[in-house]
Amino acid sequence: QVQLVESGGGLVQAGGSLKISCLVSESILNFDYMAWYRQAPGKRRELVSSMLRGGKIKYADFVKGRFNISRDNAKNTVYLQMNDLQPADTAVYYCNARIEYTDYWGQGTQVTVSS
Numbered sequence: 001q002v003q004l005v006e007s008g009g010g011l012v013q014a015g016g017s018l019k020i021s022c023l024v025s026e027s028i029l030n031f032d033y034m035a036w037y038r039q040a041p042g043k044r045r046e047l048v049s050s051m052l053r054g055g056k057i058k059y060a061d062f063v064k065g066r067f068n069i070s071r072d073n074a075k076n077t078v079y080l081q082m083n084d085l086q087p088a089d090t091a092v093y094y095c096n097a098r099i100e101y102t103d104y105w106g107q108g109t110q111v112t113v114s115s
Helices: none
Strands: 004-007 010-013 018-024 034-037 046-052 057-059 069-072 077-082 089-098 102-105 109-114
Touching: 010 077, 018 034, 018 109, 034 077, 034 102, 046 069, 057 069, 077 089
Parallel strands: 010 109
Antiparallel strands: 004 018, 018 077, 034 046, 034 089, 046 057, 069 077, 089 102, 089 109
16 A cells, blocks of 8 residues: 655745655655645645656746755655745645556645745
């Protein structure tokens, strides 16, 4: 059973930074795709950033230049460094891992940005 556990969320002032983590129960290199999504109250879940096994990275336009996705294969962990956070970034952030056509999700970590 694959498990993803997010951590590192919290409350930060506008302009601040947070780094959230996703610990996976097995090697992240087993997955075709790792990603971070977020969901704000009353809104649909949206893709923030993704990384393919080979290292290709994509970012949503609304985070380009502010957020950075990375991974530590030895620690089975994917990170999302978030800089210059704004109130619009307030959401629950979810880690996603995909292998073939199967998706795995973490429970989410709350990020709240105060103005």
